[in-house]
Amino acid sequence: MSSTASRPATRTRKKKKDELSTDLYEQPGHLIRRAHQIAVSMFHTVLGPDITPVQYGAMRILQDHPDIDQVTLARYCALDNSTTATLAVRLEEKGWIERITPPEDKRVRLLRLSETGASLLESLVPSVHELHKRMMQTLSEDEQETFLALLAKFVHINNEKSRAPLRRGDPD
Template identity: 50%
Template sequence: MPHTESKLEDLYEHPGHLLRRAQQISVSMFYDEMGSELTPVQYAMLRNLAGHPGTDQVSLSAVTGIDTSTGATVCARLEEKGLLERKVIPHNRRQRALTITAAGERLLEDLVPGAQRLRRRLLAPLSGPEQLQFMELLTRLVNANNEQSRAPLSAPGSD
């Protein structure tokens, strides 16, 4: 057995369990810092839409790393809240082009301080260099295992 492995009898030796716990903690802090107007997934979709205006629901879901049925539901909720508009694409009536509304842009702008607090708070137990290293390693872990996801992340325009 390699020196990095054990019998994994302690649940906290399982990286997946620790990642799940980290996600639980992150979501809890998200609501503390960002309020309850958006869920973390709604925030991610709206934030990505701001960077990719006019994209369709399928592509937005792909760059956010969520499945298309969840993406459609999230877009419908954001539309109900008046934060995005969905319009039929003339050459493909099954797809919807998405644009963020002025209200959506204002909300994202209002959430910037909360997002900054969330990031600082979540990474606070680590020193500055450790924070950079953690983000680098976490990004590498996610990117290297992307294809193992049920909804692999795709780069914008890689369709």
């Protein structure tokens, strides 16, 4: 695919070294949004339409941290509480997680993978590896390492600016 097919033609003028571009296709926010669109599309191409990237991420967290509450899951996934509540209902409806009310606190719902959910995650491992390979295959090994390092740095440095900052580790 030529560069004109992947990027709409725009008028360009030579800019000074310290001048920021106003070209939409050079804006970090636009590029990040496009990268997200591409990543989600690739996810569904490889893993199919039955599970979303957010559902997969939540289930991976529950695999590593069984019996956490919805608020903790929200923090670990960097989602707001209402989105996580809806997500938990959908995952339970699909039979992929169980929501348990502990006898000592009827207000809390603890989440864990169901046997079906655990089996599903196990079956997705080869597809997840294939997805990673496809996403990164157009970059050299050095570019892959640099890309992931810069992306992780950007996310880490700007975490607190998010509507739902990521909170990893023990909730206490």
